[in-house]
Amino acid sequence: MGRVDQRPFPPGEYDVVVVGSGPGGLQTAYSLARAGVTRCAVLSRDPAPGGMFRRWPVYQRLISWTKPDAPFEPGTREYEWYDHNSLVGDEPEHQALVRRFMDRAYDVPARGEMEAGLAAFAANVAVRYECEWLTTSRDDNGFVLGTSDGEYRCKVCVFAIGVTDPWTPPIPGLGDAPHYADTRTPEHYRGKSVFIVGKRNSAFELAQGLLPWASRIVLASPRPVQTAVLAFSPLSIRYLSPYMQHVRGGSGSFVVDAAIERVERHADGYRIRASGTTWDGELELDADEVIAATGFRAPVRDLPGIGVALLNDGRMPAQTPYWESVSVPGIYFAGNVMAASAGLRKHGATSSTASVNGFRYNARVLAQHIAEQHFGVARERRELTREEIVPFLVAELAHAPELWVQKGYLARVVDTEGRYRDGGIVPLADYVDRDGGDSVAVAVEYAADGAVTPVVYVRRNGRLAEHALPTHPLHRFDTDEHRRMVEALIS
């Protein structure tokens, strides 16, 4: 006798299928329901919510902050700027959930605390767990997803599948070494010399975690560490010690710029051969352990087979500003996969999309976009009076978490043609490139010198003008001067 399957979303026809129950899938599903897309199935191969945070980071500590106490009350929109880990709810009880589980040992959560926060949010999202997406094909009405439970037909798919497949570059012999994903507990590396291939997030996380255990740590990759960038990156919070030890010439930590030519396994460990990239010469050394901290790829399965274009050696799907496949309309991505949609790249700045704080807002924008573009569900556009516009725009510049987290990437729009209406939060690239009517948009951006700067865009008679406003030492973008300047720009 089989038990009755009480899981939601049996195989069949839906408007949208969301694949994934990590933070990207949960936020998208939650926001789609609130945007009015009700025939939406959410599928996950996992038995429980949380995605990558059910397992990673390997050494169990995140790098993005959640301040338990802040100048704004938890549950308010303004507080979101102080909490980069919780998903964003439309009701106060769905807000600021991660802080509830933090023990205040650090201002960044432990993995388990993050997972608990996501699980609390997931209580508001129906998911069919243990239903694995396996195949994808097109039919006349959209797509057919083959899963471990049967076929799902839908007009639109959202793949919130994480960037979670270990990726190893085609370096001879490196495949014999474990990937970051298979790193052992720190005790395993006690007294050993460890060679880590890579110099990004996961490599520094391992190096930091192994400092108390390994006898020697060498990190190597072709690209030099960009200290100026790293100093301002979330990485600096915890992972800079190995680099500092290298710079100061102590403690057996080395950070080397080299292309790894070959990794040879031998009876007692490994021999590594490398060529300098920022210096001339060859390097040959032995190590007891090699770990490939060489990153991940999105597990896109057979999507390239139906025409989904990829980039960066096939590691990520190429996307439009609304995170739609550039080559297969109707296929969208959510979660950290969205990071491949880079935005305007002003002054080289990229978005915060690779982490929860950034993509939680993208997912909301995506849900609105899907509701409007594919299902004709018009978004409620609040009417504003002429007097309200300037205070509204400067308040957004001062405190909108979407603009502060996604600098130069998301913008607040107000339509000014005829009546005044809130045009919502949209990708800045979409606003700049659309053929729209008269309107104004505001964004928080990095200027060329790195200063956080308020920027106003005004579209009038089809022509767009961009105006950077003055920055402020306390980041107050709602001063009288800012108000006067915005007023002058829109009148």
Add this chain to the structure above:
Amino acid sequence: MEAPADNYVDALSRLALFADLTHPQLEQVAHSFDEEVFAAGQRVIRQDVTGGGFYVILEGEAHVVIDGTERARLMRGDFFGEISLLTEARPTADVIAATMLRCLIIPDTELKPFLLKQPTVMYRMLQIEARRLRAANAWDG
């Protein structure tokens, strides 16, 4: 349907601009700078809007459009965006993907240090700029 994604380093090695770089140097370029793919019709850089970088086309074609009029067509191996970065002024043209367009992107803040470290790339870039200038002068005459 799209051809299978090229190995990024191999794609770079076939461009005239990078012809003098050694394999480790090409790997450093590939690890340092992102690739981006644009849908046909998508804008890559925008007239009078700050932003962009130095773009090298790996695959596909693009239009150069000034005030709504197409002025040039760019293809694999061509680059764009450098005038704005070198003159520290906003772009004077739109560049719009004519087909699906795959580019290497060097962010604006990193172009100068990159060129100073790779003078062979700078020299090849100058040669190409010189040819463009000669063609523009011939056209004006």
